[in-house]
Amino acid sequence: MEKIVDTHVHLSEHQDDALIRFAQINGLSYTLDELLNTMRSNNVTHGLLLSPPLQGSGCLSNDEIVKLCVKSGKMLSPVVTVEPSYKEVRAAIKFAEENQREVKAFKIRLGYVNASAENPVFDKLYDYAVAEGLPVLFHTGDTAFSSGDLARSHPLTLDRVANKRENMTIVLCHFGNPWFDDVAELIYKHPNVYTDTSGLTTAEDAYHEKYAAWLARKISEAVYYAGGAEKIMFGTDYPVSKYSDALDLIRRLDVEEGDKEKILGGNAERVFDL
Numbered sequence: 274m275e276k277i278v279d280t281h282v283h284l285s286e287h288q289d290d291a292l293i294r295f296a297q298i299n300g301l302s303y304t305l306d307e308l309l310n311t312m313r314s315n316n317v318t319h320g321l322l323l324s325p326p327l328q329g330s331g332c333l334s335n336d337e338i339v340k341l342c343v344k345s346g347k348m349l350s351p352v353v354t355v356e357p358s359y360k361e362v363r364a365a366i367k368f369a370e371e372n373q374r375e376v377k378a379f380k381i382r383l384g385y386v387n388a389s390a391e392n393p394v395f396d397k398l399y400d401y402a403v404a405e406g407l408p409v410l411f412h413t414g415d416t417a418f419s420s421g422d423l424a425r426s427h428p429l430t431l432d433r434v435a436n437k438r439e440n441m442t443i444v445l446c447h448f449g450n451p452w453f454d455d456v457a458e459l460i461y462k463h464p465n466v467y468t469d470t471s472g473l474t475t476a477e478d479a480y481h482e483k484y485a486a487w488l489a490r491k492i493s494e495a496v497y498y499a500g501g502a503e504k505i506m507f508g509t510d511y512p513v514s515k516y517s518d519a520l521d522l523i524r525r526l527d528v529e530e531g532d533k534e535k536i537l538g539g540n541a542e543r544v545f546d547l
């Protein structure tokens with residue numbers, strides 16, 4: 274049986290969670306029970322839990338993310354979200370130290386926060402991530418809300434960071450959608466840069482089928498360009514994408530079966546030391 278890891282899941286069980294809109298579109302109840310049951314029924318053995326945005330500004334506290342992970346048994350592991358202030362960076366490092374056994378990575382919400390990846394405010398965080406061997410996830414590409422800042426979430430903004438920080442494992446979330454070719458170049462060029470396939474599919478509109486085929490083509494082409502699938506990891510961005518759609522996208526790829534297995538779980542086990 275193939276082992277599947279979901280590298281990008283959100284959850285809060287809070288009424289002001291800004292992702293509830295997506296849960297409603299997808300007909301999901303967006304609860305821990307639903308998430309774990311859906312993971313089990315799809316052979317997903319493990320998930321990385323990231324803080325969802327809350328209405329207004331900000332996102333769920335890392336404390337609450339860890340609590341949800343504890344409630345999940347061992348199925349979910351926390352990713353610590355880091356906001357761009359010196360105070361928040363210090364707090365995130367302290368939090369990661371205190372929860373060292375559980376924490377699997379950091380996340381920076383490019384496009385939603387008032388800083389680019391190169392901002393010196395993140396220097397200490399990057400130092401810590403390198404020292405501890407923890408990957409840093411970056412939101413890249415399209416933002417969930419029209420107020421997002423695409424100049425800061427463009428995947429090419431990570432090229433210089435990857436040059437400067439060759440020992441830091443960088444994950445470009447959402448394949449930089451729609452900048453798939455830029456991400457193909459970044460994962461090919463940098464040994465330390467990876468990407469995930471989360472949050473690419475949403476509601477069924479008139480072009481759902483053609484869009485799904487386009488996504489599968491773009492990701493397959495990135496595999497050809499990079500010469501392999503070692504840098505690509507499966508994710509859903511639950512509740513933004515449904516498990517059925519996110520898994521269907523991987524099954525559609527025009528690549529070797531062994532490469533699909535790497536994308537579904539093998540790469541994540543290696544990158545996140547699961």
Ligand SMILES: [Zn+2]
Pocket residue numbers: 281283323472510
């Ligand atoms: Zn997300």
